[in-house]
Amino acid sequence: MARKREVDNIELPIFELGIRLMACANCQSVAELKLQGDQLQCRDCSAVYKIANGVLDLMPPSYKGYQGDSAEAAALRDAHNRQTLYEDTVHCRNLLDQLIRPKAQVLDAGCGTGNLARIISESHPDATIIATDVSFAMCRLAVKNCYGRPVMVVRTPTTKNPPMPFRNSVFDIVLNRLAPMDPEESFRLLRLGGYAVESGFGDAHWQEVEEVFGKDRMITFPRAREPKEALFQAGFGEAESHSWRFTKTRSLREILTVLRYAPILHAFNETADEPLLSKIEVLYGDQDGIRMTEEELLIIGRKSSRTRGG
Ligand SMILES: C[S@@+](CC[C@H](N)C(=O)[O-])C[C@H]1O[C@@H](n2cnc3c(N)ncnc32)[C@H](O)[C@@H]1O
Ligand SMILES: [Zn+2]
Numbered sequence: 001m002a003r004k005r006e007v008d009n010i011e012l013p014i015f016e017l018g019i020r021l022m023a024c025a026n027c028q029s030v031a032e033l034k035l036q037g038d039q040l041q042c043r044d045c046s047a048v049y050k051i052a053n054g055v056l057d058l059m060p061p062s063y064k065g066y067q068g069d070s071a072e073a074a075a076l077r078d079a080h081n082r083q084t085l086y087e088d089t090v091h092c093r094n095l096l097d098q099l100i101r102p103k104a105q106v107l108d109a110g111c112g113t114g115n116l117a118r119i120i121s122e123s124h125p126d127a128t129i130i131a132t133d134v135s136f137a138m139c140r141l142a143v144k145n146c147y148g149r150p151v152m153v154v155r156t157p158t159t160k161n162p163p164m165p166f167r168n169s170v171f172d173i174v175l176n177r178l179a180p181m182d183p184e185e186s187f188r189l190l191r192l193g194g195y196a197v198e199s200g201f202g203d204a205h206w207q208e209v210e211e212v213f214g215k216d217r218m219i220t221f222p223r224a225r226e227p228k229e230a231l232f233q234a235g236f237g238e239a240e241s242h243s244w245r246f247t248k249t250r251s252l253r254e255i256l257t258v259l260r261y262a263p264i265l266h267a268f269n270e271t272a273d274e275p276l277l278s279k280i281e282v283l284y285g286d287q288d289g290i291r292m293t294e295e296e297l298l299i300i301g302r303k304s305s306r307t308r309g310g
Pocket of ligand 2: 024026027028029042043045
């Protein structure tokens with residue numbers, strides 16, 4: 001008996017629209033990729049890209065790099081996102097509500113579980129969202145979480161080397177939340193007037209974790225340049241950064257979930273780290289739970305015609 005093919009979102013018109021944004025991951029040709037049955041083929045180099053379970057796999061054939069989060073990490077992140085993402089992205093979503101124009105084309109680079117793409121799509125139903133991740137497990141979850149919405153999930157690395165398989169100047173918004181994205185690559189992908197939105201946590205968020213576990217245990221993402229400066233250097237005419245600090249009460253269990261899957265600490269081990277977990281309770285606990293500082297950070301760049309100093 002033939003197995004039912006699960007093609008979820010490929011029959012949506014978004015797919016046709018989405019294809020027009022793509023470039024070949026192999027030859028980086030801007031020649032259109034054409035739909036051949038249930039795969040895409042490059043008109044120039046004939047490279048073939050599969051669509052399986054609603055995920056278009058546009059990984060460059062030569063890619064040997066980081067494969068992204070595991071299925072286990074993806075499942076933990078999904079559970080956590082369902083509880084906290086809506087609240088954690090309040091400023092990010094308010095900003096996007098102002099920036100997303102009718103029928104906008106939005107790239108969510110490093111979309112993870114796709115929960116944010118779904119939330120954005122719900123408030124902007126006519127936007128086309130392309131959600132990408134390097135991890136197969138994350139892409140599958142994103143398809144599931146965005147089911148029935150105009151969100152197309154594409155597996156691709158987010159870094160510019162190799163460049164992302166999209167044409168120049170095709171997106172109105174390039175969003176990346178807690179995922180790597182070179183400003184130069186965002187700039188290339190944006191239309192004139194488009195916005196790069198980098199969403200994440202500010203330093204205050206990590207300082208308390210560092211206080212408990214020590215500097216050597218922290219996995220940091222060192223920023224070579226001040227974030228706004230990086231946007232200017234990439235060619236953005238305008239850049240701003242904003243952050244909001246607040247105290248959030250969580251249970252130790254919730255904190256544990258985050259430490260288990262998120263790339264915050266080197267060699268985190270619940271058993272070996274038990275004394276440090278108790279230290280969290282001593283330092284930040286009260287009768288309501290553990291109150292730690294959170295800091296939502298947004299960095300926004302606009303690809304405007306005005307060049308720096310001009
Ligand atoms: C911290 S999660 C953030 C997910 C989502 N944006 C969110 O806000 O919940 C980082 C995601 O980036 C992906 N990722 C990490 N390195 C990547 C890379 N070099 N290229 C593409 N995706 C990457 C991981 O697989 C993971 O899904
Ligand atoms: Zn090609």
